[in-house]
Amino acid sequence: MKIQFKLLLRRLLGMKLYEVFMxxxxxxxxxxxxxxxxxxEKILHRKLYRWQxxxxxLADKWAVREHVGKTIGSEYLNEVYGxxxxxxxxxxxxxxxxxxxxxxHGSHMNIFVKNREEFxxxxxRKKCRRFLATRYGYLTNELYYDRIPPRIMAERCLSDQTxxxxxxxxxxxxxxxxxxxxxxxxxxxxxxxxxxxxxxWERMVxxxxxxxxxxxxxxxxxxxxxxxxEKLAWGWDFVRIDLYSxxxxxxxxxxxxxxxxxxxxxxxxxxFDMEISHLWNMP
Numbered sequence: 001m002k003i004q005f006k007l008l009l010r011r012l013l014g015m016k017l018y019e020v021f022m023x024x025x026x027x028x029x030x031x032x033x034x035x036x037x038x039x040x041e042k043i044l045h046r047k048l049y050r051w052q053x054x055x056x057x058l059a060d061k062w063a064v065r066e067h068v069g070k071t072i073g074s075e076y077l078n079e080v081y082g083x084x085x086x087x088x089x090x091x092x093x094x095x096x097x098x099x100x101x102x103x104x105h106g107s108h109m110n111i112f113v114k115n116r117e118e119f120x121x122x123x124x125r126k127k128c129r130r131f132l133a134t135r136y137g138y139l140t141n142e143l144y145y146d147r148i149p150p151r152i153m154a155e156r157c158l159s160d161q162t163x164x165x166x167x168x169x170x171x172x173x174x175x176x177x178x179x180x181x182x183x184x185x186x187x188x189x190x191x192x193x194x195x196x197x198x199x200x201w202e203r204m205v206x207x208x209x210x211x212x213x214x215x216x217x218x219x220x221x222x223x224x225x226x227x228x229x230e231k232l233a234w235g236w237d238f239v240r241i242d243l244y245s246x247x248x249x250x251x252x253x254x255x256x257x258x259x260x261x262x263x264x265x266x267x268x269x270x271x272f273d274m275e276i277s278h279l280w281n282m283p
Contacts, residue, residue: 006139019048019141026264038270039277042238043263046282047141056147058256061104063148068253072228076253079156087128090152092121098157101128105148106136112157128152140262158246167216168254169225171241173233174279178226180204183216199226204272220248232256238280 057063101111137145170182196204229241242254
């Protein structure tokens with residue numbers, strides 16, 4: 001669905017009707033948002049009725065680094081080459097050969113540069129301007145994002161080979177305990193795959209809608225990643241912590257996600273949507 005059409009719908013329907021429309025379209029069922037039952041419905045409830053309680057600095061890709069450094073240590077932070085208020089401020093000549101550009105005030109707005117000598121600078125600046133002008137929180141009803149100053153971050157690319165080699169480990173933490181681990185590969189390519197495991201690395205039978213290939217080997221640093229995720233999630237009834245483990249030799253913080261996929265991520269089996277909901281003791 002085009003962004004312009006989403007903006008029009010959002011203005012015409014208002015926040016709550018827009019949410020019902022989008023969630024029904026994405027999930028395949030009409031959600032009960034005020035009195036949630038499923039996991040996704042609880043995310044929708046948090047978005048609409050509890051978003052003011054979410055500190056914007058936890059969702060801010062730049063500001064969250066201070067919290068992470070104090071909680072688990074700065075050694076788990078990725079290297080940042082610069083933070084920019086506008087696209088014209090980016091001096092590409094000072095960036096390394098490969099890097100990633102991402103916004104601080106939303107998700108799914110990233111630019112991966114494999115070779116600085118070969119990319120189109122004008123196209124990248126134009127895309128950055130569009131990203132900075134996007135009210136991501138308004139489009140997804142994750143309004144805490146709209147309290148974050150829009151900026152562009154230039155980060156180290158975690159893979160020195162292909163950009164899709166690094167697995168993205170997403171830890172679902174309920175009341176301070178990791179219960180599930182979602183493993184995404186090739187997220188920024190057409191062959192995106194996803195698998196879901198228990199904290200003991202038992203593969204779950206209810207994956208998301210993305211293809212789920214054969215079982216992964218248990219990560220060498222899984223126990224350490226679980227410890228870090230639980231520290232970062234302490235004090236929340238539910239939060240998702242995203243981590244990377246390049247070459248299975250180190251751990252790099254990704255992000256803290258308060259409303260995963262905006263509550264619009266459909267499961268292949270609705271039973272899992274209900275099963276995981278029972279772990280979330282929403283007050």
